[in-house]
Amino acid sequence: MGDAEGTRQVLAAKFQAVFPHLDERQRRLVMGAEARSLGHGGIRLVARAAGVRDATVSLGVDEMDAGAEPLGRVRRPGGGRKRAADLDPGLLPALLALVEPDERGDPMSPLRWTTKSTRNLAGELTRQGHRVGADTVGDLLRAEGFSLQGNAKALEGQRHPDRDAQFRYINEQVKAHQDAADPVISVDTKKKELVGQFANAGREWRPGGQPVLVNSHDFPQDSSGKAVPYGIYDIAGNSGWVSVGTDHDTAAFAVESVRRWWNAAGRDEYPQARRLLVTADAGGSNGYRTRAWKAELAALAAETGLEITVCHFPPGTSKWNKIEHRLFSHITMNWRGRPLTSHEVIVQAIAATTTRTGLRVRAELDDSTYETGVTVSGRQMDALPLTRHDWHGDWNYTLRAEPYDQDAGAPDPFDQPSPDLAWLCHPALTGLPAAEWGALTATLMTLHDQQREASLDKRRGHRPRIKAGQGTGRRPVLTLADRLLATILHYRLALPQVAIAALFGVRPETVNKRIRDIRQLLDQAGHTIQPGPHRLASLDDLHQLAISIGITTQPEIKTAC
Structure with missing residues (x-):
């Protein structure tokens, strides 16, 4: 009742101020509009406020409902300021x-x-x-139809002609594996994060005027390290696994994350599984051109007994990978506005991520060290139990669960020549007895390591960050023994560098550079190569000389140095 009285007083004040400026019809229309806005009981309330009969207000409502011609403008046409x-x-x-x-x-x-x-x-x-x-x-x-517009992330670079067909192929593979109750996972690396008191995008509820204080600048040297979250999303189970690495995002780290997921969750979820389908982006540690990714998956297939099939999304289409919008986006929203002060905070924040649709996430810290620069040779690739699919074998392939020779592409020892060229170590060609050859290569190995470290220090401007004893893993183009043999062939037997390059299967520029490096090492060791009795002009001359002194040059016969 109090509310009605208050409304009546407000209306009375409004009518008292406006009615003197209106004619009778305009007053009725105003009262009718107010009555309609008030709803049931509005006519009586407006009549009391205006001091008129209920019928007068009802007439105003009827006039509005009748759709009569509006009163129109009062000002004459053409009046007012021009646009x-x-x-x-x-x-x-x-x-x-x-x-x-x-x-x-x-x-x-x-x-x-x-x-x-x-x-x-x-x-x-x-x-x-x-x-x-x-x-x-x-x-x-x-x-003119303009409005404020932001940027729209829609351009995907060069559109591959088989883009849509690859999407359909991935869909067929996913359906086939799910129909057979085999697991299908989506994998990728989330954005790397600096660990420390750094600002994190987003906001969270806190007492007014008490924001979390963070560093004003995101300098890597102020961090406690970095976090590399690698995720595995189980499409059918709507569950995620995230390995939070502390080292490098390498193929070995990616496959180790898949291995941990399988041992901790996948094996129990799919006890009858014989196959595993992995959908991945086209680049990064799990890219379709990354040989180490395939080699690590082959080892995992042999270890678990799973036939692992990989289907890559075409280049430029990574946003369609399920893990991006089914897992990573929810993790980002879950830790928004919260500084990632430690690896433990990151792991706990990821593990606490849930959604209304039932997403479950498990997270684990992986503090292992992963070597960078590891290369896989062509011989090692040929040994992999790899079957490429008929449709885009570069994007779609299967690693069979069978043993294989994992040492097929192991690098040759740096102090030994390539196996198919070991016959060049014969004393009749080198002018060095076996014992003296071994002593010289040992000396040059030490000098080479010192030379290499000095060159790297000069190039990077600081001492190496790689721990002692941790190599780069890169297969050398020529071993140290190969380089020494090339130098001997050139200076002792006068064999042209072009012929030496053809013998070792490298470019002449490479031979020239390596011979120059070995000459510097020989000068430091105090060793001089004396010209021999033979002067060779071609590889045919070299082979004829070897045959004449009883050396077998067939690759399968190894002559000990």
């Missing part, structure tokens, strides 16, 4: 020229390189002789 666009016919074309996507006009205009706000546009128009304000510019743009 800016009417007073200045060149205003609108000048404005549209400034906001065209192609940015037509003077390329030296400052506006071309600044934000096109209404204030800046108004200033540029005024400079051109069209006096106009920022509000008017906004009205003109809205009338």
Whole structure:
């Protein structure tokens, strides 16, 4: 009752102020509009507030419902201020020229390189002789169908012609594996994070005026390390596994994450599984061109007995990978506005991620060290139990669960020559007895390590960050023994560097550089190569010389150095 009385008093005050300026019909229409807005009981309440009969208010409601011709404008046609666009016919074309996507006009205009706000546009128009304000510019743009637009991430680079067909192929593979109750996982590396008191995008509820204080700059040297989250998303089970690495994002780390998921969760979820389907991006540690990724998966297949099939998304389409919007996006929302101060905080934040659809996530810290720069030779690739699919075998392939020779592509010992060229170590060619050859290579090995470290220190400007005894894993183009043999062939037997390059299967420039390096080492060791009795001009001369002194040059026969 109190509310009705308060409304009546408000209406009475409004009618007292407005009614003197209205005629009878206008008063009825105003009262009818108020009664309609109040709903049931509105006619009586308005009548009491205006001091008129209920029938008068009802008549006003009926007139509004009847759809009678509006009262129209009171001012005579043509009155009021003219629109800016009417007073200045060149205003609108000048404005549209400034906001065209192609940015037509003077390329030296400052506006071309600044934000096109209404204030800046108004200033540029005024400079051109069209006096106009920022509000008017906004009205003109809205009338022409313009609005404030942000960037839309829709461009995917060069569109591969088989993009859609690959999507269909992945869908067929997923259905086939799921129908057979075999696991299907989506894998990828989430954005690397600095560990420490650094700002994290987003906001969370806190007492007013008490934000979490973080560093003003995100300098890596101020961090406690980095976190490399590698995720595995089980598509059918709507569950995730994230290994939080502390070292490098390598193929070995990626496959180790899959291994940990299988041993901790996948084996129990799919006890009858004989196959595993992995969907991955085209690049990164699990890219389709990464040989180490395939080699590590082959080892995992042999270890678990699973036939592992990998289907890669075409280049530029990583956002369609399920893990991106089924797992990683929820992790990002879960830790928004929270500094990732330690690896433990990161692991706990990931493990606490849930959704209304039932997403479950497990996280684990992986503090292992993963070597970078590991290469897989062609011989090692040939030994893998790898079957490429008929459709885009570069994107789709299967690693069979069978043993294979994992040492097939192991690098040759650096102090030994390539096995198929070991016959070059014969004393009749080198002029060095076996014992002296071994002593010389040992000396050169030590000097080579010192030479290499000095060169790297000069190049990077600091001492190496790689721990002692931790190699790069890269297979050398020529072993140290190969380089020494090339130098002996050139200086002792006068064999041209072009012929030596053909013998070792490298470029002449490589032979020239390696011979120069060995000469420096020999000078440090105090050893001089004396010219021999034979002068060779071609590889045919070399083979004829070897045969004449009883050396077998067949690759399968190894001559000990």
